[in-house]
Structures are given as structure tokens and as C-alpha cells.
Amino acid sequence: MAGNHYEASIDIGTEKIALLVAEKDNDGHFRIIGHNVSPSEGVRKGSLYSIDSLVRVIAKLIDQTQKSFNLKLVRTRVNISDTHLSCTDGKGKVSINEAVTSEDLDSVLESAMAMSTPTNKEKLHIIKKKFTINETVVVDNPIDMEAEVLESKVHIVTVSSSSIRNIERCLEQSELEVDKIVLNSIAKSNALLTQEDKDSGVCLVDIGAGVTSYSVFSEEGIVRSGVIAFGGDEVTQEIAYAFDTSLEEAKRLKEYYGSAKSSSISEEKFVDFIQSTNKDEHQLSSLELSEVVERAYREIFTLLKNELKYHNLDGIIKTGFVLCGGASKINSIEELVREFFSKRVKIGLIQRSRISGLETILTDHKFTGAIGLLLHEGDLSKAEYVESNNRNGVIGKLKKVIVGNF
Numbered sequence: 001m002a003g004n005h006y007e008a009s010i011d012i013g014t015e016k017i018a019l020l021v022a023e024k025d026n027d028g029h030f031r032i033i034g035h036n037v038s039p040s041e042g043v044r045k046g047s048l049y050s051i052d053s054l055v056r057v058i059a060k061l062i063d064q065t066q067k068s069f070n071l072k073l074v075r076t077r078v079n080i081s082d083t084h085l086s087c088t089d090g091k092g093k094v095s096i097n098e099a100v101t102s103e104d105l106d107s108v109l110e111s112a113m114a115m116s117t118p119t120n121k122e123k124l125h126i127i128k129k130k131f132t133i134n135e136t137v138v139v140d141n142p143i144d145m146e147a148e149v150l151e152s153k154v155h156i157v158t159v160s161s162s163s164i165r166n167i168e169r170c171l172e173q174s175e176l177e178v179d180k181i182v183l184n185s186i187a188k189s190n191a192l193l194t195q196e197d198k199d200s201g202v203c204l205v206d207i208g209a210g211v212t213s214y215s216v217f218s219e220e221g222i223v224r225s226g227v228i229a230f231g232g233d234e235v236t237q238e239i240a241y242a243f244d245t246s247l248e249e250a251k252r253l254k255e256y257y258g259s260a261k262s263s264s265i266s267e268e269k270f271v272d273f274i275q276s277t278n279k280d281e282h283q284l285s286s287l288e289l290s291e292v293v294e295r296a297y298r299e300i301f302t303l304l305k306n307e308l309k310y311h312n313l314d315g316i317i318k319t320g321f322v323l324c325g326g327a328s329k330i331n332s333i334e335e336l337v338r339e340f341f342s343k344r345v346k347i348g349l350i351q352r353s354r355i356s357g358l359e360t361i362l363t364d365h366k367f368t369g370a371i372g373l374l375l376h377e378g379d380l381s382k383a384e385y386v387e388s389n390n391r392n393g394v395i396g397k398l399k400k401v402i403v404g405n406f
Contacts, residue, residue: 006033007179008076010058011187011369012167014043014210014233015326019061020370021071022355030374032357034069036061037366045229046081046184046211048166051173058174075177077373078167080124081184081211082159083227089129090115090154096147100133105143108152117158124164124183125157129221138220155222157183180376185213185225187372188324191355192348193217201318204348205304205337207327209233212300216308218316226311228303232327235296242292243284244275253289254330260297261332261339262290294336301340320344324368 007030011018021034038061042053062073092111096104108131117123131142132151142150164181171178189204198217206213209232215225232254239258240250257271269286308314320343323333328347337345350362354375361367 009370009373010078018370030355036065055173075179077180079184082163084160092152100142112152112154121158124159127155129153185215190375191372203317207325238296258293259290259331260336262294264332322348324348
């Protein structure tokens, strides 16, 4: 918690950095009381490449927020997008003597978590999934239920150790402690998906400027997350190359006149723009522009489709896709995704059951990640598990977190 009364979150992206401060009541409801956003620096493809540049931006953002809202921030939650992440399900199985006890729960979870990681990676998330009794009955809370065998799964996300260290150093130099580091797509799922969405089988796709992140959920829980090293910047670059214009001008053309589905254009218009070579004003048709935009988006979705197919996730995504991120705000993106995947699709909206604040914040996609960070709970972060067999170690802490969430 930041200070004694607040919780803070910082969403670090390739294009922007968003900061939120919220009060949390005893019922777990957040009320946003401070906010700020600024252009990002030192981040490329979702990864940090210049700590100094990012520190300057974050320090300025924090100072402005503290002065504007009369706050003192000490700790914050922050996101991470790591193209080197890996996901796996740890599985545990124990025999039961009559009814399941809390000690049985400890044993099966300890068994599920027993997975080593490479020296250059570390566990970012250990997320509880459902339990299975006698190999057939799936339950949330097995305690006191009669059983012969208890099985459990935990979803383990590992990321590059250097990525985590760099984020921690950056916030330390900004005079902030790190409360939690959360995978970007998992954070946004907290803000945009209901439990019903997750249970029915859904894929959340976050199309950012530098990368496209996704997380797949089913009734069992989270199934997989991934990061594709292509995003809205690739679309901008394709426009700049196709029409010989600057990236700034290409971005303007994309945002004001582009469409992700060229066939959806009912009336072709001609758009003025400036070329890079001669600085003269030229014209291009909105149809030509959108054909370039559509090809670029199809490349992103082809990579995503291949990822999903490789991990056998096609059959799990029964409800369809939920889109978020700045690059999902282009015209006709839903039509393209619907045609491309032959699935239902919608743009994600903030779920209001646990958070309130200014409508301009709750409807601005720039703050979706920061909202999701505030709402994140229910897994053990790297700071909460240690290699120990005593009751104050990993299992003792697991019991507090997992049993407390039932």
C-alpha cells in the first residue's frame, strides 16, 4: 500500500505510462482518487532498454501526481511484458484418508509447485486453479469433502530475471518500493473480464504499440499467456513505408482515416498528407490506406493464430475474443477479427463492480492496465514464496492466500 491509505499502480507501455492512486475499503472496492499519464521513454517492444530515460519520466509523473492530488506515494504495483515468458501448469496428487484436510491441501499444492526454473528466469505468478477429487469432480474448495485422491494445478508464469531486476531498479531510483509485478495481459484481465467470461472460454488480446499480449481462460482457470513482438507500431511503419511519409504522419493517417477492414469502407475519400522526401502535400485514397492497414493487422493476427494453434487452444476459446489496447481502437477491428478467427469478438470494457471514479478515467483505454493492476489478487508473487518446508515458508503462506480466497 502506498503510504497508509492508498494503493498505487503504474502501467508502463511502449507509448505511454499511466499512474493511478486509489482508496480501498474493507469490502475490497477501489475508488480512484489520483491519476496521471505521460508519453513513455526508454521502452521498446514492451521491454525496458534505458533505465535513466524511464526513471526521468516516472519521477516527473509521480511528482506531478503527488502535488496535484496532495498524496505521498511509497509503494506501487507495476506491469511487465516479457517476450521471453513461459507458462506451465504444475500438477500435484495426494492420497486422502476419508476427508480432505488443510494439511492435504498443503501437500497437494506443494507437489504442484515443485518445478525448477532456469538460472536466468524466475517465477512471476503462481496462480491457483481448481481442484479435482477422485479424478472426476472439479471443485473450488475441497476441504472437508470425502475423497480418496486429491489433485491440484497451479499456473506458473516465468519471465526473464533481468526484466524484473530492471523494473525494480527503475522504481527504486524513482524512490518507490515495488508492491507487485504483474504480467500485463493478466492485469488487464482483472479489469475487463468477468468470471463468467473466463469460465466460458475466452482469449483476451491486448494490442499495444510495441507488442501484442494475450491470455486464455477456461472454467479451470487461466490456461496460457503469451507476448508477440508486433503491435500498432508495425502498422504505422507499414503506412510510412507504403506512402513514403514520416512515422508521425503515418500514425496520424492510421488513427484518423485508417480501417482494419478495407471492405467496410462504404465511400472512398481522398486524404491529404505530407511525404518525407519532397515535403510536398499529396493525396491518397482511404481505400489504399486501409488496404495497407489491414495487411499489417492480418500479420499480427496470423502470428497470434499460429501461437494459439501451436498450444492447442482453438477448442478452449469457445466464447471468443475480447480486445483491448491502443491499437485495438482502429475502425472495423472487430469485423476483421471476427472474420479471421470465425469467433465472436468484442472490445473490452472496464467492469465496475469493484472500482469507481471519474467516468473519463474508467472509459479511457490508457488506464485499463493500471486499473487491472489495482484489482489484481489471488496468486503468489515472487516475494511471497521461499524454498522452505516449515509452516512459515511456501506452504504456510499458500494456505493464507488460497484458503482465504474461497
